[in-house]
Amino acid sequence: MPSRxxxxxxxxxxxLEALLEACEQAGYGAEVVAVGADRDGIEGLERARRRDVPTFVVPLADFATRESWDDALAAAVAAHEPDLVVLAGFMKLVGPAFLARFGGRTLNTHPALSPAFPGMHGPRDALEYGVKVTGATLFVVDAGVDTGAIVAQTVVPVEDDDTTASLHERIKHAERAMLVDTVGRMAREGFRLDGRRVRLGG
Structure with missing residues (x-):
């Protein structure tokens, strides 16, 4: 059975679109069983709906506290019984209730080579620092910000004429390929956490 x-x-x-396309390929080993969001009216949800993939929305504004939102998000995800949860441009930090259910199997990407340049402005910070290479990181989400165990990384050279926008665009292209390739491997081969190391192959 494919991983959920x-x-x-x-x-x-x-x-998300890249993952949906990959899941349509024979032998990829995974299927997207649901797409969730923290707000409605976004193209990400429409991409799922066009493929008849179930969707759900859990807006933070609907809840009195961040903790109650985190509980509701965890419950909405759990209803679809995932093997892996992928945060694909999800702009909210998940909390303790979510990690209690899905810690160790929630993935996110960061547009820098962790642990360098964490936070919202990785490409800009890398460019301003003057590094010659940067890239993207796929990691297992933990309670920190971009601090989880690293699953995969991909390197992107910094060109002399790069702007933040041009560098970020190349990073996103490399990040997408890394995400699709690695999620497929995790689905087909299995994986385990060994301290801060993520070992593919079960």
Whole structure:
């Protein structure tokens, strides 16, 4: 049976689209069983609906506390019984209730080579620092910000004429390929956490 993926999005869903396309290929080893979001009216949800993939929305504004939202998000995801949860441009931090259910099997990407340049502005910070290479990181989500165990990384050279926008665009392209390739391997081969190391192959 293919691994069950729940993908969470907040915007256009280009990484989601890449995963949906990959899941249509024979032998990929995974299927997207639901797509969730923290707001409605976004292209990411429409990408799922066009393929008849179930969707759900859990807006933070509907809850009195961050903790109650986190509980509700965890319950909404759990209803689809995922093997893996992929945060694909999901712009909210998940909390303790979510990690209690899905810790160790929730993935996110960061547009830098962790542990360098964490936070919202990885490409800009890398460019301003003057590094010659940067890239993207796929990691297992933990309670920190971009601090989880690293599953995979991909390197992107920094060109002399790069702007933040041009560098970020190349990073996103490399990130997408890394995400699709690695999620497929995790689904087909299995994986385990060994301290801060993620070992593919069960």
């Amino acid at each position: 993926l729940v993908v969470l999005v907040s915007g256009a869903g280009t990484n």
